[in-house]
Amino acid sequence: MISKKGDALHLGQLMHTRIQAGVRFQLIVPQMDLDSGQFAAVVGPSGCGKSTLLDILGLVLKPEKIGSFSIGGKKDPMDLTCLSQANQATVRSRDLGYVLQTGGLLPFLSVRQNIALPLRLNRQNDPIQVETMARILGIEGQLDKRPSFLSGGQRQRVAIARALVHKPRIVLADEPTAAVDELTAVEIRDQFRELSHKFGTTTIMVTHDRSLLRDQVDRVFGFKVVRKSQELTTSTLEELDRL
Amino acid sequence: MNRQRSAGLVPGLALADLKHEWILSICLFLAVAAVVGPLLLLFGLKNGTMETLRSRLLQDPRNREIRPMVSRSFTPQWLNALKDDPKVLFLVPTTRSISASVELKSNTDKLILEARPSAVGDPLLIENKAAPPGDGQCVLSAEAARKLGAGAGDEIELSVKRLKGSRFELGRTPLTVSGVLDPRATTRDVVYFSLGLLENIEGFKDGQAVPALGWKGAVPLAQPVFDGVVLGLDMPMDPVLKVRLTSGTGLSRLEELKKDQHLHRLGYQVNHKKYLYLITTTRALGREMLTTVNHRLRGKNALVLPWVAPVEIELDQDKKLFVLALPQAEGVNAPWDKDLAMGPAWRQIILPRDILLKPGSQLTCPGKSSLSLRVTPLDGMFSNSQYAQVPPELAGILNLSRRREIHWLPEKDRFILKRRGYAAFRLYAKTLDQVEPLKLELEAQGIPVHTEADRIRDLKELDTHLGLIFWLIALGGVLGGAGSLTASLYASVERKRRDLGVMALIGFGRGGLLCFPLFQALFLCLGGLGLAFVFYGGMAGLINQLFSSQLAAGERFCRLNLVHLVSAVSGVMLLGQTAAALAAWRVITIDPAEALRDE
Numbered sequence: 001m002i003s004k005k006g007d008a009l010h011l012g013q014l015m016h017t018r019i020q021a022g023v024r025f026q027l028i029v030p031q032m033d034l035d036s037g038q039f040a041a042v043v044g045p046s047g048c049g050k051s052t053l054l055d056i057l058g059l060v061l062k063p064e065k066i067g068s069f070s071i072g073g074k075k076d077p078m079d080l081t082c083l084s085q086a087n088q089a090t091v092r093s094r095d096l097g098y099v100l101q102t103g104g105l106l107p108f109l110s111v112r113q114n115i116a117l118p119l120r121l122n123r124q125n126d127p128i129q130v131e132t133m134a135r136i137l138g139i140e141g142q143l144d145k146r147p148s149f150l151s152g153g154q155r156q157r158v159a160i161a162r163a164l165v166h167k168p169r170i171v172l173a174d175e176p177t178a179a180v181d182e183l184t185a186v187e188i189r190d191q192f193r194e195l196s197h198k199f200g201t202t203t204i205m206v207t208h209d210r211s212l213l214r215d216q217v218d219r220v221f222g223f224k225v226v227r228k229s230q231e232l233t234t235s236t237l238e239e240l241d242r243l
Numbered sequence: 244m245n246r247q248r249s250a251g252l253v254p255g256l257a258l259a260d261l262k263h264e265w266i267l268s269i270c271l272f273l274a275v276a277a278v279v280g281p282l283l284l285l286f287g288l289k290n291g292t293m294e295t296l297r298s299r300l301l302q303d304p305r306n307r308e309i310r311p312m313v314s315r316s317f318t319p320q321w322l323n324a325l326k327d328d329p330k331v332l333f334l335v336p337t338t339r340s341i342s343a344s345v346e347l348k349s350n351t352d353k354l355i356l357e358a359r360p361s362a363v364g365d366p367l368l369i370e371n372k373a374a375p376p377g378d379g380q381c382v383l384s385a386e387a388a389r390k391l392g393a394g395a396g397d398e399i400e401l402s403v404k405r406l407k408g409s410r411f412e413l414g415r416t417p418l419t420v421s422g423v424l425d426p427r428a429t430t431r432d433v434v435y436f437s438l439g440l441l442e443n444i445e446g447f448k449d450g451q452a453v454p455a456l457g458w459k460g461a462v463p464l465a466q467p468v469f470d471g472v473v474l475g476l477d478m479p480m481d482p483v484l485k486v487r488l489t490s491g492t493g494l495s496r497l498e499e500l501k502k503d504q505h506l507h508r509l510g511y512q513v514n515h516k517k518y519l520y521l522i523t524t525t526r527a528l529g530r531e532m533l534t535t536v537n538h539r540l541r542g543k544n545a546l547v548l549p550w551v552a553p554v555e556i557e558l559d560q561d562k563k564l565f566v567l568a569l570p571q572a573e574g575v576n577a578p579w580d581k582d583l584a585m586g587p588a589w590r591q592i593i594l595p596r597d598i599l600l601k602p603g604s605q606l607t608c609p610g611k612s613s614l615s616l617r618v619t620p621l622d623g624m625f626s627n628s629q630y631a632q633v634p635p636e637l638a639g640i641l642n643l644s645r646r647r648e649i650h651w652l653p654e655k656d657r658f659i660l661k662r663r664g665y666a667a668f669r670l671y672a673k674t675l676d677q678v679e680p681l682k683l684e685l686e687a688q689g690i691p692v693h694t695e696a697d698r699i700r701d702l703k704e705l706d707t708h709l710g711l712i713f714w715l716i717a718l719g720g721v722l723g724g725a726g727s728l729t730a731s732l733y734a735s736v737e738r739k740r741r742d743l744g745v746m747a748l749i750g751f752g753r754g755g756l757l758c759f760p761l762f763q764a765l766f767l768c769l770g771g772l773g774l775a776f777v778f779y780g781g782m783a784g785l786i787n788q789l790f791s792s793q794l795a796a797g798e799r800f801c802r803l804n805l806v807h808l809v810s811a812v813s814g815v816m817l818l819g820q821t822a823a824a825l826a827a828w829r830v831i832t833i834d835p836a837e838a839l840r841d842e
Contacts, residue, residue: 060748060836086752092835093750104745108256108263120252121750146263162749 007075008202009034009170011057013067018052026229027052034219036169037200039193041213042232044223049230050206051174057204058096058172059088071095071169093121097163097201099173099192103155105147111158112143118166133161137191153184157191164195171196173205177212185212193217253755256746257762260739268767271731275771278724279815280778282717283803286811287783289713291802293706295794300702301675303427304366306695307332309670309681313691314339316664319648325670330677335362335438336665342445346402347381347418347434349391353402356387356432359669360441366671368435373422375435380421382435388423390432395422401440403458405448414447414458442662464585465649465658467549467639471523472536473500473509475516475546475574484540492535494522509550510567510630515574516546523550527642548572551638553630554645557607558618562598566631568638569593578621579634586656589640592618593632596625614644614658616651675699721818728767729822732760736826740833747835757827764823768815775811779803 014029027049034040042050055061059080069080071091083091097118098104105114115130134140137157139150147155156176163171176192177185189205189212196203207213213220222235261268300306311317317336326334337343337360345358361368361375361382368375373382381401383393393399396419403414424435436444443453452460471494474480480488480497489495500519505512513519524532530549537547553565571581583589594600600620608614618633626632633641640658643649648661672678678694685692736743743756783801790800803811 055836058748058835060834089747089750089752092748096750098748100745104748106256106742106745108260108742113259117252118749 008036008038008071009057009204010068010070011066012069013065014056014063014069015065016052016056016061016063018049020047025049027232028226028229029053029232032221032232034170034202034204036202037197038218039196039203039216040205040219040221041217042204042206042221043210043213043235044208044230046208048223049232050208050223053232054172054174054204054206057170058098059083059092093118094166095169097166097168097171099156099159099163099171099176101175101178102152103147103159105155105158105162107147110144110146111139111150114147114158115143115161115165118162118168122166124166129165130161133165136195137161152180153188156180156184156188160188160192160195164199164201167199168201171201171203173203175207176205177207177209185209189216253751253758254762257759258766260742261763261766267735268770271728271767272770272774274727274731275724275768275815275819276774276778278720278727279771279775279811280782282720283775283779283811284782284801285713285716286807287779287801287803288786289709290804290807291783291787291799293709294802295798295800296702297706298798300699302370304370304671305428306699307672307675307678308367308695309672309678309685310693311667311685311690312693314666315690316666317668318664322665322668325668328681330672330681331670332673333362333364333366333671335360335365335669337667337669338441338445339666342448343441345434345444346404347383347387347391347393348400348402349393349397351392352390354387354390354432356434358441358444359433359435360438361435362438365435367428367669368422368424371425371428373424373435376421376437378437378439379416379418380437381418382422382424383420384424384429384431384433385426386430387432387434388420393420393423395420403444403447405450407450412459414444414453414456416456446662462657463660465640465643465647465660466529467636468527468529468643468646469532469549469568469635469639470527470552470642471521471550472533473513473546473548473550473570474520474522474536474540475513475548476518476520477516477544479518480520484543487539488522488536492539493526493528493532494524494536496524497522506628510626510628510632511569511575511577512627513546513572513574515572521550523552527646546572546574548575549635549639551635551642554638554641555609556631556641557609558598558600559604560607562600564595564598564629564631566592566633566638566641567628568635569632570635577632577634578624583634583636585636585658587619589634589637590616590618590656591621591634591637593621593624593626595629595631598631608641608644614641614649614651616658617653721814725818725822728764728819729825731767732764732823732826733829735763736760736829740837743830743833744835744837747833753831756830756833760823760826760830761820764819764826765816768819772812772815776808 009032011029011032014027016027018025018027042053044050052061056063066081070077071080072078080091106117109117112130115133116125116127119125119129131140131143134143137160139154139157139161142150142154147158150158159176173192177188180188192203193216220235221232222239223230223232322334322336325331343358344355346353346355363375365375368382376382381399383391388394391399399418399420401416401418405412443456447453447458447460450461451463452458485497489497498521500508500521505519508521533547533549540547548570549568551568553567555563556566557563569575569577571577571579578593579588579591592606602619603617604620606616606618640649647663650659650661652659670681672681678699679696682692682694682696743759747756786801787794787799794800
């Protein structure tokens, strides 16, 4: 399923200043290219700017400076540098999916309704699609429950199902396994990667847990410090270990 | 497109959230109901009480009644003109109150009570379950009926008493009780008769006969009145005599008549005396004036003749001319005797040459009473002037008819005085609002009247004050309710920042998110209103049940109509949406990134 390089996401010449605990940090991303179906990881210590990068990729934070930002590659390119708020919402609902640390599920909806929400937003109310996704993730027995009745691992599976059900181009996952035990984390990661490959969805997972990534990700991005700036570069885990 | 789609999903999500937090939602429903319910009840009470009082005011004709506070002679013409006023629903003249005391005797009891006239259309009787009485009938007040032990259909006897000389005379007639008034009409002992019967009672008390009821007494014969006297003297009138004749006699203006003025001023020629004078008055005087003048001219061998200013008459409805008195006296050639007795002799007439008339022709006098009588033209005699001539008695009667209503009874050949006027009247305005204008109009004519205007004004003021109190309480309630609702919705939005952030993150547009608290407010207000209406319905039913014994059919102490209910719903919705708009404004500030950060 892996297609031509850089046909899913392209980000170039990003620079964004942020202040954390009174200290200025500069986030610099010279280039970031991802293909459809790639399962990528952004790794770095706490406070290095992983989540800021995710905000920018998720169209919820406007960077100070950005050279280029597009999805869809050369075939179906969509420039994301200057979208209106309404269009940002449209892109978020159609082309992006999110998996948050504790799922980010709406507590007043059932599991089924939570999973169906992106479909309904995109006018694709297909219950079979919801049930299929639930079966793949092993949560078909939980569909009519409220999120509060689920375990942490089940919640994350529901979140993955919601993020992928409408087959977005990009899924952004912010520490999706941070709140579950190690075994469950591995299971979730595997299911997540499998589905990403299956649906051709590019996944960017932010994590600080390098053990989860070993031999399981297609690309790894790491932060290195260059004169008070956090610069994102393509790395191998070994390179990161040396940092 | 996404914006429309996300907005379309929001009502369901807002409702799902309320259902999910059902305990909190019930608390909010109760909070809305706790404000709206008592306000509905308060307004229902204010509205129902005022409506009941207002409808009672409207229904009760006593509140539209206008009565003069002074006794005066109101002429039938004036009363008829007032009756024709578009603001007037009903008017009936009343007799003097001194004549309105009568005695009724039933099989078991007798009672002295106040008699009042009534007529067809009398709202006081109609609104109090009795038809206006006809001839030989009467309507009793509830209290009078109770004391007499009489009811509708019973026979009772009317007894009227008058003092003549040193003895009492009684007039009696049987009557049928045609109805008994509802107790609310009056608490006094009152009997209602037809106006005719009351006029007869007044006449009887004034000493007159009422032949229709077999009550004996005098007949109010009309007596001639004159505008002056013609004096014939042998000597010119000296100033002393002039003063004597014009002081205390009612006469005021004196003019000497030359020979050539006789025909023009008097209609006849006086040949007997050298000096002729005409002394006139501005008001009509009776025969006693002639006696007085005669008395003051005693020993002067004076000629004293009555004089009437020319009276316009109409003969057989097509011949108009003026008539003068032709007295019988020495030097005056009159074909009739002096001091004629009332009867055919009075109805003779001498016409000018150019007018021909058959015996028994109709003479009408277009005065106040439109007096009409048959006259007999004297054969072969003609007036020397343009005036017709009649005996001074008839001229005096014609003169009187210009001032008062007179009726000629052909069967008895008598001129009867009709009643001069009525002492008072009972009037009902068409609506409550027309009471005050009518009152002002009558007072402008110098007739102080009694109305229930003060009571109406008091009620209107009470309505205004109650309204003010209600609105002050309502304002407090509304402010409290708005504060509570705003705080609740605002807190709800604060609690849901994370969820709303997630919704924004997965693609809900700003419009859709804005609608979230608005829809929640809508559902909360609808639920709260539902509870408030249930509370109001129960309490209003209970209040109306408790006071049912004091309410007539269709009356409610606590009542809201459809307009009020629609206004309450609209007001609460508007308030809810205003409060929710503040919460919605808070939603705008929610950044989707908060969902990521909160995680």
